Amino acid sequence: MAISFWVISFLWTVPGFLQSAKILTVCLIGGSHYLLFDEISHNLHLHGHDVRMLLQLGNPVITGLTYAGRAESYQMSTWSVGDSYIKDYNDWFLEQQTQFLLGRDNFNNFLDFMGHLSYQCDRLLGDSEIMSFLQAQRYDVAILDAFNPCSFILARKLGIHYIAFYPSTLNGPLSIALPSPLSYVPVFSSDLPDSMDIWGRAKNLLFALLAPIGQNLMWSKFRGVAEKHLGSGSPPGGLEELYLGAELWAFNTDFSLEFPQPLMPYTVLVGGLLNAPAKPLDQDLESWISVYGQVGFIVVTLGSMISSVSVDRLLVEFTDGFSRVPQGVLWRYDPQRWPSHVDTPPNLRLVSWLPQNDLLGHPKASLLITHGGQNSLLQAVYHAVPVLGLPLFGDQYDNMVRAQAKGLGLTIKPAHITGELLSSTIDTIIREKRFKSSAVSLSRIHRSHPSPPGLRLVQWVEHILHSGGGAHLRPASLTQPWYQRCLLDIVLIVFLILLGFHEGEPASPQRLSIDNSNNNNNRVGS
Numbered sequence: 001m002a003i004s005f006w007v008i009s010f011l012w013t014v015p016g017f018l019q020s021a022k023i024l025t026v027c028l029i030g031g032s033h034y035l036l037f038d039e040i041s042h043n044l045h046l047h048g049h050d051v052r053m054l055l056q057l058g059n060p061v062i063t064g065l066t067y068a069g070r071a072e073s074y075q076m077s078t079w080s081v082g083d084s085y086i087k088d089y090n091d092w093f094l095e096q097q098t099q100f101l102l103g104r105d106n107f108n109n110f111l112d113f114m115g116h117l118s119y120q121c122d123r124l125l126g127d128s129e130i131m132s133f134l135q136a137q138r139y140d141v142a143i144l145d146a147f148n149p150c151s152f153i154l155a156r157k158l159g160i161h162y163i164a165f166y167p168s169t170l171n172g173p174l175s176i177a178l179p180s181p182l183s184y185v186p187v188f189s190s191d192l193p194d195s196m197d198i199w200g201r202a203k204n205l206l207f208a209l210l211a212p213i214g215q216n217l218m219w220s221k222f223r224g225v226a227e228k229h230l231g232s233g234s235p236p237g238g239l240e241e242l243y244l245g246a247e248l249w250a251f252n253t254d255f256s257l258e259f260p261q262p263l264m265p266y267t268v269l270v271g272g273l274l275n276a277p278a279k280p281l282d283q284d285l286e287s288w289i290s291v292y293g294q295v296g297f298i299v300v301t302l303g304s305m306i307s308s309v310s311v312d313r314l315l316v317e318f319t320d321g322f323s324r325v326p327q328g329v330l331w332r333y334d335p336q337r338w339p340s341h342v343d344t345p346p347n348l349r350l351v352s353w354l355p356q357n358d359l360l361g362h363p364k365a366s367l368l369i370t371h372g373g374q375n376s377l378l379q380a381v382y383h384a385v386p387v388l389g390l391p392l393f394g395d396q397y398d399n400m401v402r403a404q405a406k407g408l409g410l411t412i413k414p415a416h417i418t419g420e421l422l423s424s425t426i427d428t429i430i431r432e433k434r435f436k437s438s439a440v441s442l443s444r445i446h447r448s449h450p451s452p453p454g455l456r457l458v459q460w461v462e463h464i465l466h467s468g469g470g471a472h473l474r475p476a477s478l479t480q481p482w483y484q485r486c487l488l489d490i491v492l493i494v495f496l497i498l499l500g501f502h503e504g505e506p507a508s509p510q511r512l513s514i515d516n517s518n519n520n521n522n523r524v525g526s
Contacts (some may be wrong), residue, residue, distance in 0.1 A: 299367070373399070
């Protein structure tokens with residue numbers, strides 16, 4: 001009997017032994033989001049599941065990649081909002097890049113971006129052909145890109161249980177009821193580390209009070225779409241209700257880079273999905289690297305959605321700074337967009353696409369200059385390469401606060417860049433051994449996890465499937481009103497009881513003596 005039990009238990013854990021599940025992965029944003037969902041979809045396919053990705057075309061994409069998917073792997077359904085809109089949208093996004101590089105990122109820009117996503121969402125949900133196809137498939141579960149609220153509305157309309165995958169850190173612009181003590185857990189966009197002085201804690205409190213307002217403004221961009229397409233099923237609790245409806249939340253982070261904080265059972269950390277041992281570089285790149293000998297080379301990439309820097313002043317400062325360093329500089333930049341009037345130094349090489357993971361794994365990689373995207377930072381951690389951060393927008397500022405606090409590198413705001421500052425900061429990071437030492441230590445932490453992030457996510461998805469959902473992972477607090485979670489009803493009752501005792505309290509002996517004395521004096525006087 002015991003032998004049979006262990007045989008069944010073993011077979012239960014063998015990939016492919018279990019019945020294949022039908023899984024829909026939803027990627028409505030291009031760039032690095034697509035790379036992550038491609039990896040997730042592929043891993044689920046390798047474990048025997050029937051996987052289809054819904055991919056929206058037309059978002060800013062990664063130069064050098066096509067949305068063909070992995071031919072030997074999962075299936076794909078693509079959807080497009082239309083060429084005319086796509087052109088206008090990409091022109092708008094290109095202008096936003098310029099504003100980011102000039103240091104003009106603000107919440108209104110983010111709301112404008114959400115407005116575009118909302119319009120795209122309305123068009124997608126209104127496409128009867130694609131929606132009918134997806135509804136007919138009867139998926140067991142969907143895995144959503146939690147950055148885009150449309151993913152949640154789509155899953156609700158299809159009636160599918162869903163798992164939320166957030167492509168960045170724990171404390172993004174979301175409300176998923178994580179226990180987040182404000183004394184040491186920084187609020188999104190606060191630019192604070194976990195060690196705060198009194199003014200830092202005051203700032204964190206202020207940002208915490210403003211966060212629900214920001215979330216409501218974000219939901220306001222989608223409320224009309226939800227009401228139009230969900231009807232009576234539109235969530236009265238807004239975006240927060242859709243977030244809390246997820247069976248599981250998976251985050252693209254881990255505690256090699258993340259600040260330690262409490263977690264809930266329904267949260268799992270799977271940071272580093274795009275990390276892998278380095279493959280050999282092609283001979284052309286190897287020959288270029290060999291020219292710089294022991295000083296090595298620097299990798300420069302400002303994100304999958306920014307293929308060029310459209311501010312000439314910054315290009316001049318970049319090239320001036322790179323000309324001052326002895327290392328070779330490999331910059332992912334569309335050569336066709338490089339201004340002809342800006343000269344490039346001999347040590348700078350422009351490429352439209354580069355194998356970032358393989359380059360960072362090269363023994364001569366000295367530094368990564370990055371926008372602070374989560375995938376780039378995790379690859380730097382994995383390969384123990386220090387970083388210089390140039391955050392542009394969104395979570396990139398908070399990501400670089402974490403990287404700097406962990407000793408991985410330093411940060412310069414793009415609007416502050418000069419050639420001298422750039423070269424001196426590069427020299428500091430490469431010359432001072434503390435940055436490389438921290439990178440090695442973080443890499444050891446990251447790599448020593450018992451299971452790789454891809455397998456970890458697959459195992460949790462299968463756990464949700466086998467257990468019939470994630471209800472067993474949700475504490476009762478998720479259904480409690482906020483005042484009950486904070487015990488304010490108990491505080492109010494105790495206050496009223498104490499107030500009642502105080503009002504009904506008999507006069508003290510001293511007070512009675514004084515009152516009697518006054519009464520006697522009054523009688524004598526009369």
